Structure formats: structure tokens, C-alpha cells
Amino acid sequence: MNSRNKGALAEYRFLSYAISLDLKVLTPAVEGYAYDLVVDNGKRFFKIQVKYAGRDKRHPNTFRAMAHRRITNGKNLKSNELYRTYHATEVDFFAVYIWNIDTFYIIPHKEVLRSSITLNLRSKNNNNKYEAFRNNWKQLL
Secondary structure, X not given: OOHHHHHHHHHHHHHHHHHHOOOEEEOOOOOOOOOOEEEEOOOOEEEEEEEEXXXXXXXXXXXXXXXXXXXXXXXXXXXXXXXXXXXXXXXXXXXXXXXXXXXXXXXXXXXXXXXXXXXXXXXXXOOOOOHHHEOOHHHHO
């Protein structure tokens, strides 16, 4: 599956699950925004950036998702691509999807301090700092 399809899979899975929780989900009419979806819980709107986490080939129980966005100079050429992290004004939460176990990590922007999110599912040291956000949909309710 290519990257676009992985992203689409994660977005549709998030959308369907959020709707099942009786949340209102809005999607931009065009691409290019920093967020993929907006969740309306009746009290507040949250900007959500949905990410598909791929398995780290070096560590079979570790999954990674990029927490930065591609910025081009308008020519859309690979050599002109730049990346930058998301600003707090652009995204409220990252919803990181692990397809292998059909699980979301709903991580607040302020918790993501690097340009990638690493999820270690079976750490002996219990060093998955995002474990508290596993399927933590309550933050959006």
C-alpha cells in the first residue's frame, strides 16, 4: 500500500470511529491545510492531524509516524521540498493510527516534541511515553 492510501485509510478509520462516538467530524474541501479533520464535540472544535504509523524494520514492536509537514516552493519538485514541524496554532491533536492492531493514539500537540512520533508497543522498560494516549478518545469528548 502506498503512502497516500495509508493516510486515507487512517483518516477514514478515524472519521468512522469518531462518528460512532457521536462526535461531529468536518473535513476541509481542499487539501493543503495543516489538519486533516476537525472534531466538534458540541463545546469545542479540535484540529486533528491523522498519521499512519509504519512498523520500524529494525524493531518489530516499534511504530513511527512523521510529525512534520512538507512545504514546497510552489514548483512541487522533490528537490525543492522542505519540512517543518506543526505549530500549536495549526494542530490540537495527532491521531496516530496503527493498522496492525487497529488502534489510535490521540496525542495532544504539546506532547510531541520532535519531528517524529515513536510508539514502542512492547517495551521491557515501559518507555512508551505515549501509552496514556492509546485509544484515549475521552480527550475529544
